[in-house]
Amino acid sequence: MNRCTYLLPIRRGAFTAPEAQEFASYFAMLRTADCEVVVVDGSPEEVFSQHSQTWRGVCRHESVDRRFGYMNDKVNGIHTGVEKSSREKIILADDDIRYTPADVERMCALLDEAEVVRPQNYLSPLPWWAAMEAARMLINRATLRIGDYPGTCAFRRSTMLRVGHYDGDVLFDNEEIIRHFAAAGASIQYAIDFFIHKRPPQHAKWKEQRPRQAYEDFGLRGKTALFASLPILMLLSALLAGFGGLLLCIVLIVLVACGVAVLGRGRGEAANFFPAWVPAYAPLWVFERSFSTYWALYWYFRHGGYPFGDKLLTKGIGRDWVSGGRVAAEAAAQRPEREDGRS
Numbered sequence: 001m002n003r004c005t006y007l008l009p010i011r012r013g014a015f016t017a018p019e020a021q022e023f024a025s026y027f028a029m030l031r032t033a034d035c036e037v038v039v040v041d042g043s044p045e046e047v048f049s050q051h052s053q054t055w056r057g058v059c060r061h062e063s064v065d066r067r068f069g070y071m072n073d074k075v076n077g078i079h080t081g082v083e084k085s086s087r088e089k090i091i092l093a094d095d096d097i098r099y100t101p102a103d104v105e106r107m108c109a110l111l112d113e114a115e116v117v118r119p120q121n122y123l124s125p126l127p128w129w130a131a132m133e134a135a136r137m138l139i140n141r142a143t144l145r146i147g148d149y150p151g152t153c154a155f156r157r158s159t160m161l162r163v164g165h166y167d168g169d170v171l172f173d174n175e176e177i178i179r180h181f182a183a184a185g186a187s188i189q190y191a192i193d194f195f196i197h198k199r200p201p202q203h204a205k206w207k208e209q210r211p212r213q214a215y216e217d218f219g220l221r222g223k224t225a226l227f228a229s230l231p232i233l234m235l236l237s238a239l240l241a242g243f244g245g246l247l248l249c250i251v252l253i254v255l256v257a258c259g260v261a262v263l264g265r266g267r268g269e270a271a272n273f274f275p276a277w278v279p280a281y282a283p284l285w286v287f288e289r290s291f292s293t294y295w296a297l298y299w300y301f302r303h304g305g306y307p308f309g310d311k312l313l314t315k316g317i318g319r320d321w322v323s324g325g326r327v328a329a330e331a332a333a334q335r336p337e338r339e340d341g342r343s
Contacts, residue, residue: 002036003108004089004154006099009064009077011042011309015050026098027058033101035091038084040064040077060084070168071311078177079168082160090160094151094174096199097121103196107154114189115159116181121150121198122273128281130200134274135282136289138264139257145332147192149175159186167318171308172216176317179324182331190332193268214289215296215306216316228297230290257282 012019027037037059041048052061062084068076078092089111091104099107110117120141123134140148151174159181166173166180182188201209217223230253237249261279265271299306305314 002087003034004036004091004104004111005081005085005087005157006030006035006037006104007078007081007085007090007092008037008039008095009042009074009081010039010095011073011077012047012051013044015047017054020051020054023095024055024058027055029101030099030104031058033099033104035104036060036085036087038062038081040081040084042073042077068168071308071313072168072170072173073309073311075166075168075173078173079165082157085157088157089154090157091154092152092177093196094198096201097152098197098199099152100197103194106194110189110191110194111154111156115156115186116178116188117154117191117194118146118178118188119150119152119154119191119194119196120147120270121152122195122270123198123200125200126275126278127200127203129203129206131278131281132285132288133200133206134278135257135261135280136285138261138270138274138279139282139285140264141192141267141270142260142264146190146328150196151198152196153178155181155186166320167315169313170315170318171212171306171313172317176320179318179328180320181324182327183320183324185327188328188331190328193270195269195273210288210292211295211299212306212308214292215299217293218296218300219315219317219321224293227286227290227293230286231294253286254283257286 027039030037039051039055039059040062041051042064043051048063055061062080064073064077065080065083066076068079070076082090089108091099091107093099107117107119121137123130123137126134137148153174163181163184163186166177170176178188200206214224214227234246234249238246241248258279261282265274265276265279296306303312305312
């Protein structure tokens with residue numbers, strides 16, 4: 001009997017044989033870790049058929065149930081997979097997440113204690129663009145009590161059925177589901193020292209994601225205003241104090257960004273997963289996010305939303321973001337971190 005369901009929602013516009021074979025090997029490994037593997041595939045029919053042939057025998061390959069009509073089709077795939085799952089414990093992961101058998105075992109053990117588990121991610125390998133993303137993770141780890149936003153979580157199926165559907169018309173669905181659980185009163189384990197491997201995107205994919213991630217933050221007005229203000233601040237520094245003023249402004253931004261990332265790496269066990277040189281990339285991420293904020297503003301004013309697949313999504317975050325975040329912050333404040341990183 002499987003100890004859990006590993007749920008992967010996926011969509012591909014074209015079939016890529018090496019990737020499909022790699023997934024087949026990964027699914028086979030998960031099965032040896034005693035997982036039922038459920039892949040909910042929103043790919044076009046021809047691609048879906050090729051996936052089925054490649055993954056036969058190593059997973060349950062399901063199509064998205066179109067009864068669910070959320071604009072973010074990944075969410076439709078998640079709800080389909082929850083219904084199809086035959087196990088109580090469900091590990092939900094993006095397609096760039098890679099668990100080990102030990103990770104599965106630990107996750108299942110944590111689900112004995114809590115209804116929802118929210119781990120952390122680390123990136124490997126680290127080309128320069130991935131190093132920037134790793135620095136972002138460290139900044140979030142330093143500034144957010146509950147740590148960075150992971151591309152995976154786990155929950156009890158009965159809990160999902162009890163709390164009902166979360167807002168599926170948003171871009172930032174990975175965190176929206178956690179906030180929905182929090183707002184509904186589910187017990188959540190913010191496992192800030194439980195690190196799961198995340199593969200970096202290809203460079204082209206990373207560039208595509210830049211304005212989208214900035215758009216996701218539009219509901220966080222203070223954060224968006226901060227990044228939008230940086231070019232204005234540098235311009236004012238140059239106008240008021242010349243080149244020296246501009247240089248001083250840039251140096252201060254660099255020092256603050258690096259310092260915050262260093263603090264994030266020093267929290268808990270992060271230093272075991274993030275090389276010591278990663279904080280040096282934090283200023284690059286700060287400047288990139290500032291530029292991408294204006295790129296996302298263009299999409300907002302020109303198109304009224306941001307493309308996600310074949311749809312235009314207007315919301316970065318959803319209805320449970322504020323209330324769920326408040327509940328999560330209060331719960332985290334009442335549970336000081338223990339030495340093992342569990343809160």
